[in-house]
Amino acid sequence: MQLFTCANCDFHFIDALDEFPDEQPDANLLSEKARSFIEKQLPQNGIQLGKNLQFVKAHIDPSGKQCLDIGSGAGQFLFFLQDQGALPQGIEPQQIFREFAQQKYQLRLRPELVDAPHWQNKFASYFDFVTLWDTLEHVNFPVETLKATSQLIKPGGLLFLDTPSRDSFFYRASEWSYRLSGGAKPALLNRFYSAKPFRHKQLFTGVQLTKLLENSGFTDIKRSALHKSKNKLVVVCRKSAQ
Numbered sequence: 001m002q003l004f005t006c007a008n009c010d011f012h013f014i015d016a017l018d019e020f021p022d023e024q025p026d027a028n029l030l031s032e033k034a035r036s037f038i039e040k041q042l043p044q045n046g047i048q049l050g051k052n053l054q055f056v057k058a059h060i061d062p063s064g065k066q067c068l069d070i071g072s073g074a075g076q077f078l079f080f081l082q083d084q085g086a087l088p089q090g091i092e093p094q095q096i097f098r099e100f101a102q103q104k105y106q107l108r109l110r111p112e113l114v115d116a117p118h119w120q121n122k123f124a125s126y127f128d129f130v131t132l133w134d135t136l137e138h139v140n141f142p143v144e145t146l147k148a149t150s151q152l153i154k155p156g157g158l159l160f161l162d163t164p165s166r167d168s169f170f171y172r173a174s175e176w177s178y179r180l181s182g183g184a185k186p187a188l189l190n191r192f193y194s195a196k197p198f199r200h201k202q203l204f205t206g207v208q209l210t211k212l213l214e215n216s217g218f219t220d221i222k223r224s225a226l227h228k229s230k231n232k233l234v235v236v237c238r239k240s241a242q
Helices: 032-057 076-083 097-104 142-152 169-181 206-215
Strands: 002-007 012-014 064-069 087-091 127-132 152-164 218-223 232-239
Touching: 002 142, 012 232, 032 127, 032 152, 032 232, 064 076, 064 142, 076 097, 087 152, 142 152, 142 218, 152 206, 206 218, 206 232
Parallel strands: 064 087, 064 127, 127 152
Antiparallel strands: 002 012, 152 232, 218 232
């Protein structure tokens, strides 16, 4: 794995892209060990997702709204939305999580990525709001992902997202360690990225994320007042009405 820095905009990213294997619809990939592991993560994940739900409800009443959750994982947030009366759909490329969501919550998540014809041809300007929780740092192409997402949101509709912040003290300290050591101490910085499948490929500063959202057709970008951690960027923005 190698970490690159854009000389023009200081964007940080690694030289790794995920490959998506062919679907195995007749295979059951969810072993008892995997099911047990995912189950153990639900309580802690639920705390964070519960706060995310409060954030959504502070800006829109989910009841009766068409919504899309990109990077749904085990389906827990979609389950929360459904409990609020929303009409949710979800994208999750990993089959093992889709199987878990189906068995645990009776949710049918889609494997197609947001820029695929399934979404772009059938759901243009369709959703009242879209959520991207801990997802943007994982995707192969964040610019294309946000532009494709914008196409699916109604004019004036909302996008909610969170992603690790490159403005955090620990990240900046890791950069200083690397530079002061002449590259001899990259271990701290390496903790933020991984070439393994579905791991972190890129991280953003607040300024970079704002510019990326603006270039993707979003306005009225606001940081969350509910989320106190400085290690994450948690924002809501509005799809341009034009």
